[in-house]
Amino acid sequence: MKVTIDNITIEVEAGTTIMxxxxxxxxxxxxxxMCYYEPLKSSGGKCRACLVKVTAGSxxxxxxxxxxxxxxxxxxxxxxxxxxxxxxQVIETRKGVVEFLLLNHPLDCPVxxxxxxxxxxxxxxxxxxxxxxxxxxxxxxxxxxxGPHIKLNKNRCILCYRCVYTADQITDGRVHGVMxxxxxxxxxxxxxxxxxxxxxxxxxxxxxxxxxxxxxxxxKSRVWFSKPVDxxxxxxxxxxxxxxxxxxxxxxxxxxxxxxxGESLEFICNTCRFDRKKTSDWTIEGPxxxxxxxxxxxxxxxxxxxxxxxxxxxxxxxxxxxxxxxDRSFLNIPTSLPAxxx
Numbered sequence: 241m242k243v244t245i246d247n248i249t250i251e252v253e254a255g256t257t258i259m260x261x262x263x264x265x266x267x268x269x270x271x272x273x274m275c276y277y278e279p280l281k282s283s284g285g286k287c288r289a290c291l292v293k294v295t296a297g298s299x300x301x302x303x304x305x306x307x308x309x310x311x312x313x314x315x316x317x318x319x320x321x322x323x324x325x326x327x328x329q330v331i332e333t334r335k336g337v338v339e340f341l342l343l344n345h346p347l348d349c350p351v352x353x354x355x356x357x358x359x360x361x362x363x364x365x366x367x368x369x370x371x372x373x374x375x376x377x378x379x380x381x382x383x384x385x386x387g388p389h390i391k392l393n394k395n396r397c398i399l400c401y402r403c404v405y406t407a408d409q410i411t412d413g414r415v416h417g418v419m420x421x422x423x424x425x426x427x428x429x430x431x432x433x434x435x436x437x438x439x440x441x442x443x444x445x446x447x448x449x450x451x452x453x454x455x456x457x458x459x460k461s462r463v464w465f466s467k468p469v470d471x472x473x474x475x476x477x478x479x480x481x482x483x484x485x486x487x488x489x490x491x492x493x494x495x496x497x498x499x500x501x502g503e504s505l506e507f508i509c510n511t512c513r514f515d516r517k518k519t520s521d522w523t524i525e526g527p528x529x530x531x532x533x534x535x536x537x538x539x540x541x542x543x544x545x546x547x548x549x550x551x552x553x554x555x556x557x558x559x560x561x562x563x564x565x566x567d568r569s570f571l572n573i574p575t576s577l578p579a580x581x582x
Contacts, residue, residue, distance in 0.1 A: 241253070241254055241256070241316055241317065241318040241319075241320075242299075242318060242319060243256075243258070243261050243316040243317075243318075243319075243320045243321075243322065244320070244321045244322065245258070245261060245262050245265060245269050245322045245323075245324060246265075246269050246322070246323060246324050246325055246326050247326070248265050248269060250264055250265060252264065252316060254315075255315060256315065256316050257311065257312060257313060257314060257315055257316065258271075258292060258294075258309075258311035258312075258314050258315075258316055258320075258322055259271060259273065259276060259284075259290055259311040259312040260278075261316055262311065262322075262324065263501065267500065268325070269324060269325065270324075270501075271289070271290035271291075271292055271311045271312075271324055272289045272290060272334070272359075272362070272363050272366070272367070273287075273289060273290050273312060273359075273501070274286075274287035274289040274341070274359055274360065274363060274398060274400055274448050275287040275289075275312075275400035275401060275402065275448075276290065276312035277402050277405070277446055277503055278501070278503055279503055279504060279505075279507075280402065280405040280406060280409060280446070281405070281409060282405065283312075283401070283402060283405050284310065284312030284313045285310050285312060285313045286399065286400055286401055287337070287341070287398065287400055288310060288337050289334065289337050289341075289363060290310055290311040290312050291308040291309065291310055291311070291330060291333050291334070291337070292308060292309060292310075292311045292314075292322050292323065292324045292327075292330055293305075293308055293322070293323040293324075293327045293329060293330050294309055294314075294320060294321070294322055294323075295321045295322070295323055296319065296320060296321035297317060297320060298317035298318055298319045298320055299317075299318055299319025300318075300319070302319070308329065308330065308333055311324075331367065334363075334367040335367055335368060335369055337367075338363060338364045338367050338368035338369075339368070339369070339372070339373075341360060341363075341364075341398050342360075342364065342368070342372070343374060343378070344378045344379045344395070345360070345378075345395070345396060345398070345449070346378065346380075346395045346396060348395075348396075349361065351459075352396070352450040353450055353453050353454070353457060353458055353459065354396075354447075354449055354450030354453070355450070355462065355463070356462060356463035356464050356535040356536060357463050357502075357534075357535075357536065358448070358449055358450060359448035359449070359502060360398065360448060360449045370554060370558065378395075379395075379423070380395055381393075381394035381395055381426065382394075384428070386416060386429060386434070386435040386440075386452070387434065387435035387436040387440060388436060388455075389440065389441055389454065389455055389456070389510065389513075389514055390435060390440065390441070390443065390444060390452055390453070390454070390455065391452075391453045391454075391455050391458060392427065392428075392451060392452060393450060393451050393452075393453065394426050394427060394428070394451065396449045396450045396451040397426065397427050397449070397451040398448070398449055398451075399418060399425055399426075399427065400447075400448055401418070402443075402446040402447060402448065403416070403427065403443040403446060403447060403452060404416070404417055404418065404427075406442050406443050406446050406507075407435075407440070407443065410439050410442060410507050411437045411438075411439050411440060412437055413437070415429055415434045415435055416428065416429040416434070416435055427451070437510075438477055438509050438510050438511070439478075439507060439508075439509055439510065440510060441454070441508070441509075441510045441513040441514060442496065442504065442507045442508070444495075445495055445496050445498075445504050445507075446503075446504065448502075454493055454513075454514075456493065456514055456517075457492060457493040460487070460492050460493075461487045461492055463485075463535070463536055464535050464536055464537075464538040465487060466485040466486060466487050466492060466493075467485070467486040467487075467527075468483050468484070468485055468486075468527070468528035468530060468536070469483065469484045469485075469486060469524055469525075469526070469527055469528060470482075470483060470484075470497065470524075470525040470526055470527070470528050471483070471484045471522035471523060471524050471525055472522065472523055472525065473512065473516065473521060473522050473523065475508075475509060475511065475512055477509035477511060477512075478506070478507065478508045478509040478512060479506045479508070480508070480512060481496075481497055481505075481506055481508075482494050482495065482496060482497065482508055482512055482513075482522075483495050483496070483497055483498075483528050484519075484522060484524075489519075491517045491518065491519060492517075494508075494512060494513045494514075494516065494517070495508075495513070496508045497528075500531070
């Protein structure tokens with residue numbers, strides 16, 4: 241089937257979703273995803289971050305779809321035309337989605353372990369606004385232990401359901417889920433310390449925000465101060481292919497390897513994740529590939545970082561040019577500086 245996304249036409253197989261088709265083109269066209277996770281079946285359709293405009297349903301029926309549709313669960317039709325980043329309605333809608341996701345989300349990025357690799361940070365940076373219209377107090381919850389390895393910060397949870405699907409599909413039995421309804425809904429268990437199985441740590445990897453955190457890593461280091469290295473071991477439970485995160489010579493955490501969309505390539509067991517924290521436990525393959533526009537690459541790639549246009553756009557929209565012709569001679573500011581000071 242032929243589908244056109246942001247004026248780029250590609251051919252895909254029947255049953256392909258708009259999200260999958262856009263990802264084949266590249267990150268400049270792919271919609272953001274907060275709940276969709278390709279390795280997890282039935283994920284998607286929860287957060288509405290990937291809404292797109294279908295201006296032509298198909299070649300047989302070229303009528304546009306009346307409302308924006310979620311790209312992660314909408315299958316393409318032959319001749320479909322989709323607008324994502326080039327549609328103003330889509331961009332404005334995503335600003336509203338960001339605002340809803342941040343209604344109760346705490347502004348604790350400086351102390352959150354997810355900072356620097358948080359999908360909500362990226363989403364709000366690219367599509368959000370710097371101001372808020374709410375004055376009401378945010379919903380707050382106490383931190384909760386979900387078993388011996390995971391700490392749950394419900395304040396940060398955006399109810400993406402990824403951890404629920406993970407527990408359903410790769411563990412022996414799910415013991416947590418979404419309790420209550422509406423604005424009272426929350427991720428929880430009936431009994432604390434209940435989550436305890438060999439693959440429960442993967443819920444940490446799939447969480448797009450800092451709601452589920454690793455107890456062995458909490459508050460140890462910021463992600464941009466650590467060095468990621470690909471490694472593997474012979475494990476009888478999982479593939480053993482992981483990323484070791486070093487701070488100096490110390491392995492401060494172990495995670496699964498991820499693709500360019502931040503999705504786990506293979507799920508790993510708790511033994512590899514929590515118990516093997518020595519270099520001698522692993523066979524080192526080499527430095528992990530990190531996107532150069534990621535904050536994780538800070539101080540690792542010199543001056544080759546891609547500078548986002550957001551700060552300049554924000555300044556242009558929110559600040560005005562200063563026109564000041566006052567005499568500043570009394571400040572004794574030199575008109576030229578020596579080359580060394582420059």
